Amino acid sequence: MATSLIRGRYVICEAGTGESESRVISDGAVLQRDGLIEAVGTYDELKNLQVDEVIGGPQFLVMPGLTNAHHHGRGVSTFQFGSVDGCLESWIVDGWGRRPVDWHLITLYTAIQMIKSGTTNVMYNHPRTPTIGMVEESEQVLRAFGDAGMRTAFSVYYRGQNRVVYHDDEAFLSGLPADLASAVRQYLAVTDLPEDDYFSFFESFRESHGLEASGGLVSVLLSPSNVQWASDDFFFRTKELATRYGAAVHMHLVESWYQKEYGVRRWGKTPVAHLADLGFLGPELSCAHSVWLTDGDIELLAAAGTTVCHNPSSNLRLKNGIAPVNAMISGGVNVAIGTDSTAINDDDDMLQEMRLASKLHRQPGLERPALDTHQALRMTTANAARPTGFDGRIGTLEPGRYADMVLLDWEAMTAPYFEGTGDVASDAVNAVVYRGKSTHVDTVLINGEVVLRNGRSVKADEEAVVAELREQLSRPIEQETLATRQMAARLLPYIHQFYDDWSIPSDGPHYVYNGRA
Structure with missing residues (x-):
């Protein structure tokens, strides 16, 4: 049975609702077995468990996929x-x-x-x-x-x-x-x-x-x-x-x-x-x-x-x-x-x-x-x-859920300085929403399987995919496609004419927050 322990400086188990605060564990860890989360807690509580691999560490933030x-x-x-x-x-x-x-x-x-x-x-x-x-x-x-x-x-x-x-x-x-x-x-x-x-x-x-x-x-x-x-x-x-x-x-x-x-x-x-x-x-x-x-x-x-x-x-x-x-x-x-x-x-x-x-x-x-x-x-x-349609088994990190997790490089995300508010949950979530970028995503697990490591796809050759796409799309555009474009261009003035009397309200609230009129 494949097991791994995923560790982070912070583990965001569940994002808050605005009325309830996010659930975050400092120096936390998640144990997954065969694609399912088996335990969530502090690293000290879980570190002695026998696992195939320890992923992450105190320089990372762990959150749900x-x-x-x-x-x-x-x-x-x-x-x-x-x-x-x-x-x-x-x-x-x-x-x-x-x-x-x-x-x-x-x-x-x-x-x-x-x-x-x-x-x-x-x-x-x-x-x-x-x-x-x-x-x-x-x-x-x-x-x-x-x-x-x-x-x-x-x-x-x-x-x-x-x-x-x-x-x-x-x-x-x-x-x-x-x-x-x-x-x-x-x-x-x-x-x-x-x-x-x-x-x-x-x-x-x-x-x-x-x-x-x-x-x-x-x-x-x-x-x-x-x-x-x-x-x-x-x-x-x-x-x-x-x-x-x-x-x-x-x-x-x-x-x-x-x-x-x-x-x-x-x-x-x-x-x-x-x-x-x-x-x-x-x-x-x-x-x-x-x-x-x-x-x-x-x-x-x-x-x-x-x-x-x-x-x-x-x-x-x-x-x-x-x-x-x-x-x-x-x-x-x-x-x-x-x-x-x-x-x-x-x-x-x-x-x-x-x-x-x-x-x-x-x-x-x-x-x-x-x-x-x-x-x-x-x-x-x-x-x-x-x-x-996944039967409530994704979106949070808790036992029984699918082991879909993301590890972000906390040190890179907060460089060169991050003072925070002193509230663990707010600091972890604020850092992700205010500062997180795709370049900070180090590791991704889906169903307990590592599919991204060190920011690179494990399962697919991205360079080869990009090269093949570039080759395919550099070929001459198909005559049928060009004919369709010409047809669409001829059609557009008639579409504009059809909507001429469908006047959109011009007052400010309708544009800014659509007015919910």
């Missing part, structure tokens, strides 16, 4: 593929012209990058692409995460309607020039997927790749991509299957103001209220973005136990605004953090994303809310772990 709560794969960013940041609704169509990729190779690359910033688990939401087929793509993705040693909550998202603008596809296409409408129909047809086929895929893929088949490393989720992109019947069927299998569900929700406005125009209520009326909200559900929420929406999400996956970088880059995170937390919503494959520096660095969130939600005024460091760390650990 981070969960990236919303991600779409491509470690080579959309910007690197030619899609400059813009308004979400036009940016999506512009992205149709991204060239096809080797899904195993590019996923392996992004997994390595995430692990290097302390991410041990990812909520991966796979886009349907017009390439080799959903099953083969999905298998390539999971094989890559397996090759990197990463834990994965995996889903393929479903879009069945309103795929060009937030309106019936045929009704919109009928107003385009005939040749352009025909080209768009052909593009959309490649990713068409009957609802029955989607649900059959979920059932078979869950059986062949899920928790039992993967030894606890893969959880397979359901994913209606967003409320405007799937029928009510699809949501009913998703809820029924999720209940039957005890599966988690992941989706996008009110990412942009236009998506909120669609709900008001379509149903006379917000998208969140519509999902509540369908009986779709629940603790198994996590919703990415959720920027444009009303106070009533927040109450509905909190009452249902639904998680919101906050994506600060993506929301800023794609002109979606700033989510009301403080209002959600004070209202009782479980809030997590993800990079959405669109981190501020194109690097999927969860330490940096956590720091961005902690700074972004500091409202002006002595008595106004501010996200504290304990809450920020919890949003990437215990909160983010809750909706992943």
Whole structure:
């Protein structure tokens, strides 16, 4: 039986909630056996145990592995593929012209990058692409995460309607020039997927790749991509299957103001209220973005136990605004953090994303809310772990949990001087949130296995992966891709015209904290 003792100057067992302080052990240690945590305590209490290896030491900080709560794969960013940041609704169509990729190779690359910033688990939401087929793509993705040693909550998202603008596809296409409408129909047809086929895929893929088949490393989720992109019947069927299998569900929700406005125009209520009326909200559900929420929406999400996956970088880059995170937390919503494959520096660095969130939600005024460091760390650990489908076994360091841990170089992180406050828990957590960088991540364990040592991947050759990516992506761009880009460029003015009368409120609060109107 493989055993190891992981030691740190500080061991952060669980990040605090803001109301409760983080649990931190000075000169602590964690005993893991065959991928499960067996004991947590001081080093003096555990140092005499017989183990195969002692990892870390007093120059390190040990904490739970981070969960990236919303991600779409491509470690080579959309910007690197030619899609400059813009308004979400036009940016999506512009992205149709991204060239096809080797899904195993590019996923392996992004997994390595995430692990290097302390991410041990990812909520991966796979886009349907017009390439080799959903099953083969999905298998390539999971094989890559397996090759990197990463834990994965995996889903393929479903879009069945309103795929060009937030309106019936045929009704919109009928107003385009005939040749352009025909080209768009052909593009959309490649990713068409009957609802029955989607649900059959979920059932078979869950059986062949899920928790039992993967030894606890893969959880397979359901994913209606967003409320405007799937029928009510699809949501009913998703809820029924999720209940039957005890599966988690992941989706996008009110990412942009236009998506909120669609709900008001379509149903006379917000998208969140519509999902509540369908009986779709629940603790198994996590919703990415959720920027444009009303106070009533927040109450509905909190009452249902639904998680919101906050994506600060993506929301800023794609002109979606700033989510009301403080209002959600004070209202009782479980809030997590993800990079959405669109981190501020194109690097999927969860330490940096956590720091961005902690700074972004500091409202002006002595008595106004501010996200504290304990809450920020919890949003990437215990909160983010809750909706992943791993049965509550990640996100904290305690007996019975999976041994997913990160060791940061405390001395490098606090150099050249760190006075601290004298409060052990605050000093440890503050140092991570204020100062932690991917360059400080020394060692990462997933399921008790060391997958990063001395800042380098143990299981994959990063240099070889980068070289292969560079070689593949330096080849001439495919003619079909160039044709798709030309089609998208012709289509964009019509998309702008469609949204002309969807005027976004111009008053300050709607921009700064979206007003929750």
